[in-house]
Amino acid sequence: MRIDKTHRKWLAASLIILGIATAVYIPYAYRSPHGPKGDSAIGLTFGVIGSVFMIFAGLLAGRKKVPVWRLGKAQSWMRGHLWLGLLSLPIILFHAGFRFGGPLTTALLVLAIIVVASGVFGAVLQNYLPKAMTAEVPSETIYEQIGHVRTQLIVEADELVASTESQGTSGDAAPLSNFYRRDMRPFLRSNGKKHELLSYPDRAHSAFEGLRVLVSAEIQEITKRLEQICEEERQLRRQVFLHQWLHAWLLMHVPLSFALLVLGCVHALVAWRY
Amino acid sequence: MSAAGLVELTIDGKKVSVPAGTSVFDAARMNDIAIPTLCHQQNETPVGVCRLCVVDVGARVFTASCVRPVEPGMVVDTSSEKVRRTRSTLVEMLMADHPSPCARQRLSGDCELEALAKQENITQPRYSRRISDRTKDDSSMSIAVDFEACILCDRCIRGCSEIRENFVLGRTGKGTHAGIAFDNNDPMGESSCVSCGECMVSCPTGALTNKGMVKTALGAGPEFEAVTPEELQQLSVFKGVSGTFLRLNRGAIVKRRFKAGQAICREGEYGSTAFYILEGRAQVTISTPMAHVKTSGIRKFIGKLSSSLAQRSRDRREEEADQRWIPIDAPMDLNYDNPVAQLQAGDMFGEMTCMSLYPRSATVRAETDCVMLEMLRNVLDIMQRNKNFRAHLDKSYRQRALDSHLRSVPVFAELTDEFIGSLRQTVELVRYSPGHVICRQGDPADSFYLVRVGFVKVSQTHPGGEMVLAYLSRGDYFGETGLLAGDVRTATCTALDHVELVRIGTEDFNRMMTQFPAVRRKLETVEHDRAEMNRERLSVVQSVPLDSFLAQGLMEAQSLLLLDLNSCTRCDACVRACADAHDGITRLIREGLRFDHYLVATSCRQCLDPLCMVGCPVGSIRRRNSLEVIIEDWCIGCGLCAENCPYGNINLHPFNVIADDPAHPGRKIAMVKQKATSCDLCHDLAEPSCVYACPHDAAHRVDPRKFFANLLGVAPGIAQKP
Numbered sequence: 001m002r003i004d005k006t007h008r009k010w011l012a013a014s015l016i017i018l019g020i021a022t023a024v025y026i027p028y029a030y031r032s033p034h035g036p037k038g039d040s041a042i043g044l045t046f047g048v049i050g051s052v053f054m055i056f057a058g059l060l061a062g063r064k065k066v067p068v069w070r071l072g073k074a075q076s077w078m079r080g081h082l083w084l085g086l087l088s089l090p091i092i093l094f095h096a097g098f099r100f101g102g103p104l105t106t107a108l109l110v111l112a113i114i115v116v117a118s119g120v121f122g123a124v125l126q127n128y129l130p131k132a133m134t135a136e137v138p139s140e141t142i143y144e145q146i147g148h149v150r151t152q153l154i155v156e157a158d159e160l161v162a163s164t165e166s167q168g169t170s171g172d173a174a175p176l177s178n179f180y181r182r183d184m185r186p187f188l189r190s191n192g193k194k195h196e197l198l199s200y201p202d203r204a205h206s207a208f209e210g211l212r213v214l215v216s217a218e219i220q221e222i223t224k225r226l227e228q229i230c231e232e233e234r235q236l237r238r239q240v241f242l243h244q245w246l247h248a249w250l251l252m253h254v255p256l257s258f259a260l261l262v263l264g265c266v267h268a269l270v271a272w273r274y
Numbered sequence: 275m276s277a278a279g280l281v282e283l284t285i286d287g288k289k290v291s292v293p294a295g296t297s298v299f300d301a302a303r304m305n306d307i308a309i310p311t312l313c314h315q316q317n318e319t320p321v322g323v324c325r326l327c328v329v330d331v332g333a334r335v336f337t338a339s340c341v342r343p344v345e346p347g348m349v350v351d352t353s354s355e356k357v358r359r360t361r362s363t364l365v366e367m368l369m370a371d372h373p374s375p376c377a378r379q380r381l382s383g384d385c386e387l388e389a390l391a392k393q394e395n396i397t398q399p400r401y402s403r404r405i406s407d408r409t410k411d412d413s414s415m416s417i418a419v420d421f422e423a424c425i426l427c428d429r430c431i432r433g434c435s436e437i438r439e440n441f442v443l444g445r446t447g448k449g450t451h452a453g454i455a456f457d458n459n460d461p462m463g464e465s466s467c468v469s470c471g472e473c474m475v476s477c478p479t480g481a482l483t484n485k486g487m488v489k490t491a492l493g494a495g496p497e498f499e500a501v502t503p504e505e506l507q508q509l510s511v512f513k514g515v516s517g518t519f520l521r522l523n524r525g526a527i528v529k530r531r532f533k534a535g536q537a538i539c540r541e542g543e544y545g546s547t548a549f550y551i552l553e554g555r556a557q558v559t560i561s562t563p564m565a566h567v568k569t570s571g572i573r574k575f576i577g578k579l580s581s582s583l584a585q586r587s588r589d590r591r592e593e594e595a596d597q598r599w600i601p602i603d604a605p606m607d608l609n610y611d612n613p614v615a616q617l618q619a620g621d622m623f624g625e626m627t628c629m630s631l632y633p634r635s636a637t638v639r640a641e642t643d644c645v646m647l648e649m650l651r652n653v654l655d656i657m658q659r660n661k662n663f664r665a666h667l668d669k670s671y672r673q674r675a676l677d678s679h680l681r682s683v684p685v686f687a688e689l690t691d692e693f694i695g696s697l698r699q700t701v702e703l704v705r706y707s708p709g710h711v712i713c714r715q716g717d718p719a720d721s722f723y724l725v726r727v728g729f730v731k732v733s734q735t736h737p738g739g740e741m742v743l744a745y746l747s748r749g750d751y752f753g754e755t756g757l758l759a760g761d762v763r764t765a766t767c768t769a770l771d772h773v774e775l776v777r778i779g780t781e782d783f784n785r786m787m788t789q790f791p792a793v794r795r796k797l798e799t800v801e802h803d804r805a806e807m808n809r810e811r812l813s814v815v816q817s818v819p820l821d822s823f824l825a826q827g828l829m830e831a832q833s834l835l836l837l838d839l840n841s842c843t844r845c846d847a848c849v850r851a852c853a854d855a856h857d858g859i860t861r862l863i864r865e866g867l868r869f870d871h872y873l874v875a876t877s878c879r880q881c882l883d884p885l886c887m888v889g890c891p892v893g894s895i896r897r898r899n900s901l902e903v904i905i906e907d908w909c910i911g912c913g914l915c916a917e918n919c920p921y922g923n924i925n926l927h928p929f930n931v932i933a934d935d936p937a938h939p940g941r942k943i944a945m946v947k948q949k950a951t952s953c954d955l956c957h958d959l960a961e962p963s964c965v966y967a968c969p970h971d972a973a974h975r976v977d978p979r980k981f982f983a984n985l986l987g988v989a990p991g992i993a994q995k996p
Contacts, residue, residue, distance in 0.1 A: 001970045002841045060969075067851035067967035070959070074847065078969035126843050126970070134839040134871050142865055143844060246843055 001078050002127050010083045017087060021046070025094045036097030038105075039271065046095035050088045051264055054112075057085035058261050061254065082123060089116045104267055111260045118253040129246045137239045139232050146236050153229050154188050160226060164219045175214040176223060183207070184230065192237050198230050199237075283348040298339035298350055299327050309352050310361060310390055312368075312478050313427035314340040318436055324427055326364055326390070330357050362394045368425050370401035376423040376480030386478035387425060408453055413463030415652050416485050416519070417474050421453055424481035430454060430473035438472045454481075464707065469656045471519035484522050499529040501647065511550070511620075511663045515656055527649040532556075532640040535939040539624065541637045541892075542912040542948075548628035548654045554644030556617040558604055558636045560892070561933055562910045562947055599682030600908050601748035601893045602635040603627060603727070605667075606675045607682050613908070616641065620670060626727055626891060628654050629772040633912035635891035639939070658705065671726075672698045679724065679776065682749050685796040693789065702777040706769035715766045719756025722783045725749065728773030729888050734765045734808065742883045743808055745770070747893045754797050755804070757783050770888060828867070831879035833955065834978050835862060835964065836872045842972035848875075851967030852953075859927055861953045862964055866921075875973075877964075878903070878923040878953035886915040886924055886952075895950065903952070911948030919952075927951040 025046070029036040037043050060081040063071060071077075092112055100106040133140065141149050161180045164173040187195040198204045208227040215223055280291040285302050292301040297320060302309050313324035322338035329339045330351040339352070351357065369391045379385035391397075411419035426445075431454065434443040442465055446455035456465035474482040503520035506512045506527065512520075520527075532538055532554075539545060541560055599607040603626040606615050617623060617638065626632045628651050649657075657663040677694050680686045703726070706712055712723070715735055730746040743765060746752060756763045757780060778786075787794040828834065837848070846864060853860040863876040884903050887895050894906035895915045905915075916924040926948040935941040955975070956962045965973045 001843075006971070064847065064969070066854075067847060068854045068963050070966075073961075074967045074969040075971045130842055130844075131840045131871075133844075138868075142863075243844060247845075 001075075001082065001123065002130075003082075003123065007079065007083075010079050014083045014087050018090060021049075021091055021094055029097065032097075035099075036094070038095050038097065038101075043095055043097065046091050047268075050091035050095050051268065053084040053088035053091060054261060054264060057081045057088065058257055082119070085119055086116060089113065104263065104270065108260065108263050108267055111256055111263065115253060115256050115260050118249055118256065122249045122253055125246060125249060129242050133239065133242045133246075137235045137242070139235045140239055141236070143239070143243050146240060150188070150191075150233070150236060153232060154185070157184065157188060157226060157229050160222050164222055173215070173219060175211060176219060176226075179207070179211055180226070184226065187230065188233055192240060199234065201231070201234065204230055204234075281344045281346050283344050283346065283350060285350040286352055292344055294344070296344050298329055298331070298337070298342045298344055298348070301344050302329075302339065302350070302352060307352060309339055310393075311340060312386055312390070312425060313429060315429055315432075315476060318429065318432040318476070321428055321432070324364070324368075324425065326361055328357060328360055330354055336360060362396070365390050365394050366396050366399045367401055369396055370399035371404045371406075371422070372425070372479070373420065373422045377418060377420055377483040378423075378477075378480035380480075381483060385480055388479075404450060411462050413461035414467065414469060414485070415463065415655055416469045416523075417462065417467075417471065418483050418485050419462055420481050420483070423479045424454055425479055426452060426454070427478060429476040429478060430482055433472040433476035437476075438468075438470050440466070440468055440470065440472075442467045443473060468660060469519065469652075470515065471522065497530060498648075499531070500524065501527060501529045506647075509552075511657065511666050512660075513662045515660055515663075519656060523653060527647055527653045530646045530648050532644045532646065534640050534642050536640050538638040538640060538644075538646070539634045541634050541910040543634045544631070544912075545624065545627045545634055546631060547648045547650055548622060548624040549638075550622045550647040550649070551617055551619050552645040552647060553619055554646075555619075555641040556638050556644055557614060557641045558602065558608070558617055558623065558638045559614045560600065560602070560608060560635075560908055560910060561637050562908065562949070599678060599749065601682070603632070603891055604636065604638075605670055607678050607749070608636065609678075610908070620666065622667065625654065625658075626772075630728065630889075632889055632891045633910070633914055635910070664703075668703050671703065672701070676701065676776070679726065679749075683724065683751055685751075685793060685800060688790060688792055689786070693786065697778065697782060700779065700782055702779075704775050704777050706773045706775070708769055708771050710769045710773075712767040712769060712773070712775065713753065713763050715763050717763045719753065719759075719761060719763050720780055722751065722753040722757055722778040722780075723767075724751045724776040724778070726774040726776050729770040730773055730775075731768045731770050732765050733768070743804075745884070745887045747887070747890065749893055754783075755801050758787075758794075758798060758801060828869070828874065828978050828982070830881045830883050831978050832882060833878075833880045834976050834981070835875040835877040835953075835962075836974050836976055836981070837864065837875055838871060838972045838974070839868075839873050840871045841970045842873075842968075843970055845969070847967050847969060848964035848973045851963040855956055855959075855963040856951070857927070859925060859951075861923075861925060861951060863922070876922055879921065886919045888918055889914045905950050905952070909949045911950060913948070913950065915950050924950050924952045 024042065025036070028040075028042045032040070038047055057080070060077050063074065063077045067074065089112055092109070096105065096109060100109055157180070161177055164176055183195070183197055187198040196203075197207050204227070208223060208230075212220060212223055279294050281294050281296070282289065282291050283301065284290070285298075285305060285307055288305060288307070290301060290305045292304060296304070299309055299311065299314060299320070309327045309329065311324060311327040313322070314320050314327060320340035322341035325338055327339040328336035329342075331337050331342070332349055336357065339350075365387070368387055372387055374388060374391075376385050376388070379388045406422050408421035410421070428445075431443045431445065434440050442456055444455055445452060446459050447453055456462045456467055471484070474484055477483075503524070506520055507515070529552075530538075530549075538549065538556060541562065600610055600613055601607050604615070604617065604623040605621050608615055613636075623638060624634065627634055628649070658667075676698055677691075680689060680694055680697070706728075712730065713719075713721075725746050725748050727748060730750075730752065731742060732744045732746060732752060733740050733742045735741075746767075752765075752767055753763075755765075787797075844864075849860050849862055849864055852862040861877060864873070866876045867874040880903055884895075886903065891912060891914070892908055892910055894909040896904065896906065911926055913926050916922075916926060927950070928946045928948055930944060931947045932942050933945050933947065935943040953962075959966075962975055965975055
């Protein structure tokens, strides 16, 4: 989600909450004889608040599963997830008194830091990558359709080259055919693997410029279209790259968040019981 | 002269006696002496234009034997050396301008001129070819015209006038520019030509030839019975249709027999034929459930939304309260509450499917054993132009359908039976071909029209160009604005396909307005609302600069779904939400035009010029007064609107229903019925689901006028020069 001026209210509220929490924590920590503890009244309060924030943040996954239910706009949930999720870390640190404690609490704190950090990382990616994708991939298509579009490009390129060969001007078409078979077709079929020439716009352009000199005037248009096909393939590759970055971080963030919530429940149970 | 009115003369040394008044040509023919000719036919008045039949009667000049009556003691030489040389020169001159081999010679090898040329051993004429400014006319569906092959024999003109009495063909031009013409030199397909084929049969050359319908075969199998032209001509509705045409198009009309209970055609199926009932009765009905597609939740805020079919009692829509008739492609409309009607001997159905290739609008099933004629478009076209058939259909319409047709228009629901009875004989049924202008903006208003068949485009011309205001189909009407104001037409109405209109003249219209003030008030209200809508429409066109991108159709929209690509993470939450809200079938695709960093998603735009509406066989896709496009609950799921939508925004939604088993009448089976659906803006909910479910504030439903005006820094509603 883009963090822009529409987040001002959330930012303000978060800062206020953080300010209040800090204002409560500092004297509490200063006055505690053995240092701030999680099981003290204030420590527990911080723990509960932090947990509530985490649980709310975790509920976003559930909210997304029922997009049509009128439980508040998804946008509001996402903002809440972002800000309350971010706030949960300092609150939990206040609860822990900035100490790692035993194995469980250490694991919890480490998980919390990783989850929040990955969340911040994801937020940063979501802030910049959509704009990059819009600018760099004007031929963007639906991600799941990329394979199909690639197949269509290959078929079109095959037909274009076949048409030059069937025209009978084999002498003129030979450089194009050779280039296509040796370089372009493997590039189109390589499913994203780098090609020393065609993966780079300037090198590809030079290659096609050289080709245009060798072929006749009748097949200049075909050469131009083949160059466009290469450009479309490069854009698809760029789209795949950006799309994976835009979504891959979730592969870490979501399972670790789930683990955090589960371990958090265990910690609460253990702390209450023992 | 001998006794009994006979005239004695000598032809080629042979003494003959023929009745007085016989032409020399006929006298020779009666005595087995052949005189070549091109312009003369036995069943036509001789005119003597080709001069090939010239004979030597001992006069100063040769005489055309076809127009010269015999005289007592006449001595006729039909084959002297000089006569033969004259004929040969004439043939050679005609061949010089003839596009040999002509179409007739190529098709059937019997061009009379080329046969004569062969007889005279003329292979290469000595004369140069005339440069003609008229070549071919392919506008007729059944006859090809090649003006270069025409030898101006006039046979076609006489065939059209004397034999068929259609008076379509005539002469035009003078000297080397002379030629045959249809009506006022119109293309044949646009003239009043009824395609009887008489001219084609009369023509001695390839100037008028059949367009190759000869090998038509409507269907194979025992259920398609061949029917001879003689049998057809026994039927009163085929009286006047050329036997030659029927012979040449033998396979284009067949006899079909249906057992009681058998389905003849089913709603939504595509076809290309029309049916004429000879014997028996058939039932016409719409079997698709009369219900809206309604999306609703189990509880108000929690519960999966699902799409179901909702009867009117569950989904009341105010503007449908007056809707009582469903327009179909048959002589009558179906009553909404009981969509069943009967067809009987003498009825024709399926005309729109046949002429304009629309899907079948209803299911027709034989109630008793039936015998029908099934025909292709070329035959129906001729029948529709035939006076006898038209009179028969008109009479049937006036007696059976005019009443319900008029009453199907809510504004006329209050007309009395007496008034409708008086209209019965005065209304005129008029037909228009595709593209024909019915009335022009600015012309004096002289008629009120009801649409009986087909689609009419209503448009206005403005300095910036043409603006489409509406598409009208069966049950709609136009022409009242000009008549109410006593002024001129405010819009141009054009036939989009084969259109039939009921024309009510000014006198009857004014009488209706005087006798029924309530009807007048309703019409004035409708007229006022239309004028408001048109003004608003015009302001849309004028308020934003017509950037070339916007001209791609975005300003035609009233509601666009825009995705801000700088915020969108391509998570597809919008698409999933739409699918969840509509039984798993999304009405939105995250693909489409781009403008700056916005994507115009593929989702119904509520277009001001809704092309989806054109062609609906039952008129179920229409526009509310708010210009929102809705799909009525008698949609038969044919899918034509989905094909017509240029943006792919209409889908077919399958529903499981229990319906009549087509194979076993009287039994019910579970089947899947389709209904067309498009984005309904989740009108059951406060906000569209796609917008509601977007976590990144990227999806927005906008009014393009306001949105693009803001974007371009222009205040909406202020006229701008493009």
